[in-house]
Each structure stands twice: as structure tokens, then as C-alpha cells.
Amino acid sequence: TGLSRPQRMLKAVQKNATKGDPQSVIAAIDYYCRHKEWAMNVGDDKGPILDSVVSEVNPSTALELGTYCGYSTVRIARLLSPGSKLITVEFNPAYAAVARQIIAHAGLQNKVTLVEGGSGDLIPKIKEQFGITSFDFVFLDHWKDRYLPDIKLLEDCGLLKKGSVLLADNVICPGTPEYLEYVRNSPRYKSQYFQSYLEYTKAEDGLEKSVFLG
């Protein structure tokens, strides 16, 4: 049945982006998804908001839940300071295989650890497996009904510290109502909504930034 959508996206990157140039990888994916076929990357409307939060936090340790094809992985990793690490988790092996190649095309494989598996299984093992005591930054972009259970798991595993920043995609579309209610009403978080657009469309969507207060 031919190539999958992620595989077609990878081919577009390999054809149109310069190896070792993250910006050209980002541009090639955005062009492909805007003009050829839509895909659920954070995209070029919300992307600059992601960039500004990552730059502001300048995380030494970062976690991404839901790699998909690695678009936001590249956006985040390209901004990390030397010695900083991004762990990204993806449980679909086919998507993980595409993401590895896209991350490598951008030349960012040394800043990124892609873990194949479910976030719920990985999070409790992060301290022992990676020697990480806490995350400065977490980007949530996986199944929308898993945002809330996973941040509760991060809390319970002691992986958040005072000042840790969570940034959640799609809080309007498709929407993450339980997550939003929690982070906006919990005394343990200070939340802020960044209005934007659903990737490659005119529909409203946005990112929710939540600072853990300890």
C-alpha cells in the first residue's frame, strides 16, 4: 500500500532540507503539511510560542510526551544549550523510526534521547535509567486524555521541582478539558494561555503554560 504519511513527510525532509540544518527541516515539514498533506505537528503558528517558552526556560533537562514525527523535538532541541538533554517518548515504533531519521537529518541526535514506549511506563523509570532528578521543561503533545494522568505521575515520581514549566499543545482543539481544569485551579500551578491557531489551519487552538510552584 505504499508509504505512510509520516514516511512521505520524511521523504520531503530528505529531499528539501539541508542535513544538519534544523531550520530547513522545520521549514520543509511546514511547507509539506501546509501545501501537500496536513499532519499533527505543532506547526508554524504555535511553533514560535513553543520556541519562546523553551528559550526563556533554557532547560538543562526537557521531556516531550508524544514524539510523532519529531517536528517539535527538532524545534526544542535546536534551542538547547550545550550539555542539555531532551528525552522524547513515542510508543508507535513506525512513528519512532521516522522521528529518529528526521532528528538525525537535523543533526540533533546527540541532544535527543528518543525512548520507544508508553509515557506511563517510562516516567517511573526515568530517575534510575537517566539519572535525572527533575525536568525543567515538559512539552505535552500525546493523547489528550493522558495529559492529566501523566503530570500527576510526574508529580508523584518527584520529577517536577519549583519552577518546572509544563507546556501543553491542543488545549482548545482537540481540547484537554480535565487537564486545563486541573492546572488552572490547582494551587500548585500558575497557568497562562497562549492563543494561536490549529496547525496549518484558521481554527483556534492554543498552548497552556503551567509553572509548578512546588
Ligand SMILES: CCCNc1ncnc2c1ncn2[C@@H]1O[C@H](/C=C/CNC(=O)c2cc(-c3ccc(F)cc3)cc(O)c2O)[C@@H](O)[C@H]1O
Ligand atoms: C499510553 C498512551 C499515552 N502514552 C503515550 N506515550 C508515548 N507516546 C504516545 C502516548 N500516547 C500517544 N502517543 C504518541 O503521541 C502521538 C499522538 C498525538 C496525539 N495528538 C493528537 O491527537 C492531535 C490531534 C490534532 C487534531 C486537531 C484537529 C483535527 F481535526 C484532527 C487532529 C492536532 C494535534 O496537534 C494533535 O497533537 C502519536 O505519535 C502517538 O503514537
Ligand SMILES: [Mg+2]
Ligand atoms: Mg498537538
